[in-house]
Amino acid sequence: MPSPTFTALLVRRRLRRFRVNHRGSAAVEFALVAPTFFALLFAILETGILFLAGQLLETITLDAARTVLTGQVQAASYTSAQFTNYVCGKIPALFNCSGISIDVQNYPSFTSINLSSPIDSNRNFVGTNLHFNPGGPGDVVVVRLFYQWPQIVTGLGWNPSNLSGNKRLLVGTAVFKNEPY
Numbered sequence: 001m002p003s004p005t006f007t008a009l010l011v012r013r014r015l016r017r018f019r020v021n022h023r024g025s026a027a028v029e030f031a032l033v034a035p036t037f038f039a040l041l042f043a044i045l046e047t048g049i050l051f052l053a054g055q056l057l058e059t060i061t062l063d064a065a066r067t068v069l070t071g072q073v074q075a076a077s078y079t080s081a082q083f084t085n086y087v088c089g090k091i092p093a094l095f096n097c098s099g100i101s102i103d104v105q106n107y108p109s110f111t112s113i114n115l116s117s118p119i120d121s122n123r124n125f126v127g128t129n130l131h132f133n134p135g136g137p138g139d140v141v142v143v144r145l146f147y148q149w150p151q152i153v154t155g156l157g158w159n160p161s162n163l164s165g166n167k168r169l170l171v172g173t174a175v176f177k178n179e180p181y
Helices: 004-020 025-069 080-090
Strands: 100-107 140-150 167-177
Touching: 025 080, 025 140, 025 167, 080 100
Parallel strands: none
Antiparallel strands: 100 140, 140 167
């Protein structure tokens, strides 16, 4: 039977060898840091794509609003479905046309504009109050396009979702006075 001092000396030598040996430490450190790194990387990518999608929706809204502003929609007597088809023709592959909701309303003046939130208290999109009234010459018009953008990387502290089901409501808005066409 070895003496207690011999056993203690043997344990100290093994601990010293373990402390000096650094093989595999990079793999252990990477395993500790990798989940946080990849979660942050994907959150940054998703946020960038979200901002890109918002900017594209704004551009599509301005293009669609220009047709109302110049009287092309009114001259052609577009219905809501025809205007939706026109907007869908401008949408890139980033969006699904069936997810676009359109609201076009006219007002007598800029001060009479009253826009309600399309999100209810349960964080659901309410598309029942959407209209298609492009107005006439000299009318003030508000064109809004809505898109429910799905969020994938959520729950990491910053959650940009404003709708239930991990979705973000993107809104493109244009406010203008129709030309005297």
